[in-house]
Structure formats: C-alpha cells, structure tokens
Amino acid sequence: MTSAPFSHSCRRSLTERNHVSRTFAGLLALCFPLLTPAGAGIAAEPAAAARTEVPAEHAGAAGAQAPIFAPRATLTLPALEQEVAAGDSRITRGALDAELAEVDRRRSRLYENPTFDAGSSVAVGPLNPSSLSRFGDTPQTNVGLSYRFLLGKRGPRRERADAAAMAARASFTSLMREETFGLARVLGRMALQTLRSEALGRFLREEEETLKLTEARLASGFATPLDLDRLQLELARLDQQRIANSAQLQSALADCTTFVGRPCIGFPSAEEARVFVRRWSTSPVPDLKALAARPDLQALDAMAHAAEAAARGADALRVPDPTVRLGYIRDQATSAGNQPNTLALSLSLPLTLLDHGQADSAEAGARAREAREERARLLRAAEARAAALHTALRGHLERQRLLEKAAIPRAESVVQSLTQAASARLISLTDVIQARRSLTDLVMDETDSMGDAFETYLDLLLEISPTEGGPASRRSRTNGSLKTEDSLKQLEN
Secondary structure (H helix, E strand, O other): OOHHHHHHHHHHHHHHHHHHHHHHHHHHHHHOHHHOHHHHOOOOHHHHHHEEEOOHHHHHHHOOOOEEEOOOOOOOHHHHHHHHHHHOHHHHHHHHHHHHHHHHHHHOOOOOOOEEEEEEEOOOOOOOOOOOOOOOOOOEEEEEEEEEOOOOOHHHHHHHHHHHHHHHHHHHHHHHHHHHHHHHHHHHHHHHHHHHHHHHHHHHHHHHHHHHHHHHHHHOOOOOHHHHHHHHHHHHHHHHHHHHHHHHHHHHHHHHHHHHOOOEOOOOOHHHHHHHHHHHHOOOOOOHHHHHHOHHHHHHHHHHHHHHHHHHHHHHHHOOOOEEEEEEEEEOOHHHOOOOEEEEEEEEOOOOOOOOOHHHHHHHHHHHHHHHHHHHHHHHHHHHHHHHHHHHHHHHHHHHHHHHHHHHHHHHHHHHHHHHHHHOOOOOHHHHHHHHHHHHHHHHHHHHHHHHHHHHHHHHHHHHOOOOOOOOOOOOOOOOOOOHHHHHHHHHO
16 A cells, blocks of 8 residues: 555656756766766767767667767768777776876976975973973974975976876877777778678579479479589588678677677678779779878887987986975074074085986986887888788789780679579589689689778878778778779879
C-alpha cells in the first residue's frame, strides 16, 4: 500500500533534481562557454559529420544512444585531428607536459619571496649593575627583512622556460600529427578491406552462378565432375579470402576505436571507400620547403635554445647574488648606555670560489649540442626519405594507372568472351575459371596499388608538411581531388 506513494515521490524528486541540473548546466554554459561541450561546437564542426547514433545492429554492444564514428570520403586532416583530440587517450600525457611547461614559464616571471626574521636575547649570569631587572631591563629584541637580488640569472631563466614551453607545445603538436596520421592509416585499411570485400562478393556471386550452370550441364552430360570440383575449389578459395578480409576489417575497426575513443563502423559503400583512398593518394604533394617547419624539428630547435639559456644561467652563477637585510633592534638596557632603538643594514655575498656553475654549464652545453645534432640528422634523413617517397609514389600511381586503364579492362573482356564461349559449349569451363582467377588477382593488385599509394602519400605528407597537405575539404571530382594522370603530372613537375 505504501509502495505507490513512495515511487511517486521518488520520481518527483528525480525530476526536480534533473531540472536543477539542467538549469545549472545552462548557467555554466553561459558563464564559461569554453568549459562546456556547447562552447566547442564551432571548433568541432568539421568532424560533426563523422558523429552519429549507433544503428540497430550495434545497439546491443554500445547502447542505443551511444555516439559512434562513421568514416566518410570527405574527411580531411583537420577533421581527423579533432577526432583524435577528442577521443585518443594516448595524447593525455603530451597535453599534460605542455600544460606543465606553460606553468613553469609563468613561474619563471615570479620574483623570490623576501625573508622575515625575528629574535630576542636575555642576559644570563650576574647583572651589571646588579640593580637591573633581568626580564624588565636587559632583554633585546630584533626583527629584520632580507631579500636576495639575482644578478644576471632571471633573463636566462625566463628564456629557458620560454624555450621549454615552446618545445613542449611542438612535441605535443608532433604527437597529435602522428596520432592523426595513425587514424588516417587505419581508415585507409578499412577502405581497402571494404573494396576487397565488394570485389570478392561480386566474384563469389559470379562463381555461384557458374556452379549452378555447371551442375545443370553435368546433369545433361555436357560437363565433367572434374569441372565441378574445380569450381568448388575456386569457390572455397574465394570464400576463405572473404572470411580473412572480414577478420582484417574487424581488426581495423578495433584499431579505429583506440584513436577516436568510441565504436567505429565501416564505410557505407565501396564507392565511398574508393573516393576516400583516392582523394588522399592523388592530392597535391607539399613543397619540400615546409620540411624545416616540422613540429618535431621545431621541438629540437626549442630544446637547444632552452639548453643554451640554461648554460648562460649556469655561467651567471659566477656572479654572487647579494642579500640585503634591513633590521630593527629594540634594546631595553638603556641604563648601561645602550640605544633603545637601532636600525641595521647588512649585506652578505656568497663566495663562488669552488662551485660556480661549471658542471651545470657543461651539462647544458652537451644537451644543446645533442639537440642541434639530432635536428640536423633528422633533417638530412627527412630530405633523403622525402625524395625516395616521392619516387615511390610516382611508381605506385603509374602501376595503378596501368591496372585501371589497361590490364583490368582487358581481363574483363577476356572473361566475358570466354564465358560466352563456354555458354555456347565451345570451350571448357577450366579456361573460364583461370581467366576469372587472373581477373581476381588483377583487381586485388589494383586495390593493393591504391593502398600502397595511400600509405606512401601519408608517409610523404608526414615527412614534409607540418600544417598543410591532405585532401581538400570539398570533393572536386567523383574519383577524388585529382585524377591519377593529373597526380602523375604534378609529381613529375
């Protein structure tokens, strides 16, 4: 009898609590728009197309309203970077290091705190004259304020903190780019597996139709059991390729989840996957002049500046830092001729005779040299690798063009002619099986060539461009931002 009123009161309490929570969230969004998800709406707009709701087949695993990542052909590098920034847990440490370096930079602007001291003295033993009161006439009290003045050290400290903060930001930018390109590689794998699944499904359907035709011909005496066995073997080969491809696609989806922090689904169609791969692999290649502005090279340059500033700060330890003290003394032994009130000004200097920063200076100098040498080595290696990748990309695109324009159309024509001849019972089905296997291999080779061009372009883009590159934000052609022939001409120029 009491359960209904109790449940009603609980529901009313929860409703009121939710209303208060929504009101508080609204006030928070008005006062602090950058701290709320609504404040990030403009920044996250390019990636909004990749967020949707879980479809029915995924609702059981992730919840009916859980957000998912749905790749599209129009995804750009900034959109992928926003996805990584929102969901990749591996960038948390880099973000923390950058934030702590910024805190240290602000700390370097602060001055040291002054020092306050106080003391009191009381006479012991026989008093002179003996008529004095030990606690009324002899106590002496003194207070003081001292401050150490740094000479030639604040400037190098600020420079070191500024360079260290710049290095931390550049390192975080480099980490973000590596993770962003990691997500792009995973999406490329997903796109290639989607293309392979579509091609294998088409070939399987064709082989199943041929199998039915062969069974009918075997029943009428116009085929041999060997033809049927060969077709079944071919079907088994294609089916195991389809299963393996499906497993690889699921593995790519799992890898995608680690980058975006939520469930991933595949491309909606093979055409969408093809456009995604081609838009990246046929986009314009950045200029080699952008190589020196890579964030990891900038980080090493900033580290060298920080070490050089630390070396200057260590050399400044040769100059002693004076400590000035202003004190006040209250003396009650006036009967002995002492002054009741006294001001004292003192100066103290450390003697930098033994340790004057020589070890710290040597360590900072070694760090600076190592950072400079590492930057020079990376720059030389990047220039040589970029040239090799440039040549490799041209080769992959040339292979893709030959497969697309010559080999595959010719193989399709041969399969069509042989299939017609086999239907007319002019040739054996073995010739059709071999021709279709060749066509399957060529289609898989075309997919591999697109994947190789995609991977090589990502390597080249990561090697050269720090802030630019990648496909345009708008799809200009059906098959990507550039045709294969246009991309080859751009590479040659």
